[in-house]
Structures are given as C-alpha cells and as structure tokens.
Amino acid sequence: MDVERGGEGRNGGADEPGWDVDPEDEISAVVEVVGHQLKLRREAAGLRVAEFGEAIGYGEDLIRKIERGVRIPRPEYLDKVDEVLDAGGLVSAMKKEMREARYPKKVRELAKLEERAVELGLYSNHNIHGLLQTHEFAWALLGTRRPAYSDEELERLVAARMARQSIFERSPAPEFSFVQEEVTLRRPIGGTMVLRRQLERLLEVGELRNVEIQVMPTACGGHAGTGGRIQVLKFADGTAMGRTDDEFAGRPVSDPRRLRILELRYGIIRAQALTPEESLAFIEHLLGET
The missing domain is CATH 1.10.260.40 (lambda repressor-like DNA-binding domains)
Known part of the structure; x- marks a missing residue:
C-alpha cells in the first residue's frame, strides 16, 4: 500500500x-x-x-x-x-x-507504542482515526483547532501523523482492528473532494489482510462505545496498554484488571458494529452518495 x-x-x-x-x-x-x-x-x-x-x-x-x-x-x-x-x-x-x-512531544510516546504493537484495537467516535487519515484530511482536520496552530505547528503535526502510518509497512505486519462511528465517515472535513479521497483510502486500507475496518451505525443506540474513544495495544512480550476517554482519567493503563474492562468493552463494540464486509460495502455506498 x-x-x-x-x-x-x-x-x-x-x-x-x-x-x-x-x-x-x-x-x-x-x-x-x-x-x-x-x-x-x-x-x-x-x-x-x-x-x-x-x-x-x-x-x-x-x-x-x-x-x-x-x-x-x-x-x-x-x-x-x-x-x-x-x-x-x-x-x-x-x-x-x-x-x-519529527514527532511533537505530545505524540512521541504514542508513536513509540504503536511501533511496538503487534495488535491494535481502535474505536473512534468523533473523527477518523489518525492512522487512517489522508494527508489532506489530516491537514483540514487539525486546521479546525482553536486557537489555531501556526503554519509550522500544523505542518509538523500532519507530517508526524503521516509518518506514523509507516506502521502499515512493517514486517511482520501487526493486526489492526478499527471501529469507526458512522458520523465520522459523513462529516465533510475539508470539503466533498477531501472526504471522497478519505473514503477511498479507507476502502484501500480495508482490503489489507491484516486490517479490519468496521462501521458502527448511528442507528445502533446505547452501544458500548458511548463513553468515548478506546484503544487497546498488545505487544510481543504479552503485555498490553489501553486507554479510554471516560475512565482512568483518560490515562494509559496496563494493569490486567483495567485492561480486561477495556477489552470487554471493545469486544462488545466490535460485535455490535457492522461486519468488515458489511462495513466496506457501507463505505462504498457513502462514496457513491458523496
């Protein structure tokens, strides 16, 4: 890719x-x-x-x-x-x-963890996950921040986000599971053409053998992801790290008890979302509407 x-x-x-x-x-x-x-x-x-x-x-x-x-x-x-x-x-x-x-200080630790991970489970409820974003989508999205970033800050943040995507080229490749809320696929960040190219990128990445992208339909009320984003990263030595918006003060956690909570929640989210095959078909349908 x-x-x-x-x-x-x-x-x-x-x-x-x-x-x-x-x-x-x-x-x-x-x-x-x-x-x-x-x-x-x-x-x-x-x-x-x-x-x-x-x-x-x-x-x-x-x-x-x-x-x-x-x-x-x-x-x-x-x-x-x-x-x-x-x-x-x-x-x-x-x-x-x-x-x-190259990474700004605030994303450096995240990049290190992603580079070590052999399995990544990522639920996004507000924006398309950074590992899936195109350059122009990331530029437009980060450009909405207020107070606004300077041109240099914005350029560096976008460059760092794109650099993180080298994880897709790793060998052996890690396993990815992304669950995206439907609204994140409909919001026209940067305009219609930017969104179209972003949806095309999702379809491209979703075809990789080590990547599963699922869509959580807006019609699915009361699902397990209403508390916010979730990420669960697992490493080759058997350890793991997780994070969620609504618990543990939003900080990374690694103790088994807390990780079980996040893994349980993420597993339910995946079960409630469209299957990977249904999700790619859904994204193709959205692309046709855009």
Missing part, C-alpha cells in the same frame, strides 16, 4: 526542510549532536556554508540552523547532504535518529 508522503505543507516546501526544535524538549540534545556532525562533515569536505547551500539547493540560514541544532532536518535534506558529501549513506543513516525528533 502506498503511504502518502508526510512532512510537507499544503504547498510542498523543499526550501524549509525541517521544524524548529523546542529547547526544553529532551530530544533537542539529539538534534544538536546531529547538527554538529553535519557541520563537521561539511567542513571536512572544505565547503563553506554558501558553497554547500548552492550544492545541495538550500539556503544558508537554514543550513546554519540545522548545524546549530535548532532545526530538525527532514529525511530528504539528509539524503541530499549524503549525496553531495559522498558520505556513502552515513548521513542518510541519521534519518533513524531524527525520526523520533
């Missing part, structure tokens, strides 16, 4: 390959080390900043920011540096170190 490219704003933006790092974020030390390594490699090649900028196609100010460790470089920037410096992949290897830095 093709995962949409993240890390670019609505207009692309190769001239701004990164995001400013929060100096109070613990990840800033890693970004600073990478920036220093990039500077040392440039200087070892005998290139001044102006010469280097011309060679890689980026501005001097941006290069200085990255080398000072105050801006997080994007993968494509590191690839270009690697090519120009003929580093044999050593600079590109820094992408792994920068991947975590």
Whole structure:
C-alpha cells in the first residue's frame, strides 16, 4: 500500500526542510549532536556554508540552523547532504535518529507504542482515526483547532501523523482492528473532494489482510462505545496498554484488571458494529452518495 508522503505543507516546501526544535524538549540534545556532525562533515569536505547551500539547493540560514541544532532536518535534506558529501549513506543513516525528533512531544510516546504493537484495537467516535487519515484530511482536520496552530505547528503535526502510518509497512505486519462511528465517515472535513479521497483510502486500507475496518451505525443506540474513544495495544512480550476517554482519567493503563474492562468493552463494540464486509460495502455506498 502506498503511504502518502508526510512532512510537507499544503504547498510542498523543499526550501524549509525541517521544524524548529523546542529547547526544553529532551530530544533537542539529539538534534544538536546531529547538527554538529553535519557541520563537521561539511567542513571536512572544505565547503563553506554558501558553497554547500548552492550544492545541495538550500539556503544558508537554514543550513546554519540545522548545524546549530535548532532545526530538525527532514529525511530528504539528509539524503541530499549524503549525496553531495559522498558520505556513502552515513548521513542518510541519521534519518533513524531524527525520526523520533519529527514527532511533537505530545505524540512521541504514542508513536513509540504503536511501533511496538503487534495488535491494535481502535474505536473512534468523533473523527477518523489518525492512522487512517489522508494527508489532506489530516491537514483540514487539525486546521479546525482553536486557537489555531501556526503554519509550522500544523505542518509538523500532519507530517508526524503521516509518518506514523509507516506502521502499515512493517514486517511482520501487526493486526489492526478499527471501529469507526458512522458520523465520522459523513462529516465533510475539508470539503466533498477531501472526504471522497478519505473514503477511498479507507476502502484501500480495508482490503489489507491484516486490517479490519468496521462501521458502527448511528442507528445502533446505547452501544458500548458511548463513553468515548478506546484503544487497546498488545505487544510481543504479552503485555498490553489501553486507554479510554471516560475512565482512568483518560490515562494509559496496563494493569490486567483495567485492561480486561477495556477489552470487554471493545469486544462488545466490535460485535455490535457492522461486519468488515458489511462495513466496506457501507463505505462504498457513502462514496457513491458523496
């Protein structure tokens, strides 16, 4: 499955390959080390900043920011540096170190958990789950936030959401179960065409052998998900983590007693929703109406 490219704003933006790092974020030390390594490699090649900028196609100010460790470089920037410096992949290897830095602090822990999970059960009652969103849908959805995000904040959040979707390309692939409230599939976030492409994406993902998408019809009153979102993530070592909006103060829980409550509730939700086959047919019907 093709995962949409993240890390670019609505207009692309190769001239701004990164995001400013929060100096109070613990990840800033890693970004600073990478920036220093990039500077040392440039200087070892005998290139001044102006010469280097011309060679890689980026501005001097941006290069200085990255080398000072105050801006997080994007993968494509590191690839270009690697090519120009003929580093044999050593600079590109820094992408792994920068991947975590790409996530805003508030979603970093979630991304780590998702990357470890071998089974994910996810019920969404208000919006389409982030792992299923298209780039343009995520941009429009996060753009509704008030007070509004700055353009840079919005771009970084969307890029992080898209980067999380690399989980679909993992091998071995984790097992996914998504249950979406019908209303989340009807709300025209971003307009009709954005919604159409989002529904097409759901159909595409729903065809994967390791993914089940189910729809909870609005007509199903009093179902077990009325308390809000639920997520249950299971890991290879037999441990698990869960979260729900209406209990445990909305915080992650991992003790068996609380997890049993969430697993029971999620199991009932799945039983009350349309089957995966019925759900894909329902989404196709909505696509035809849109």
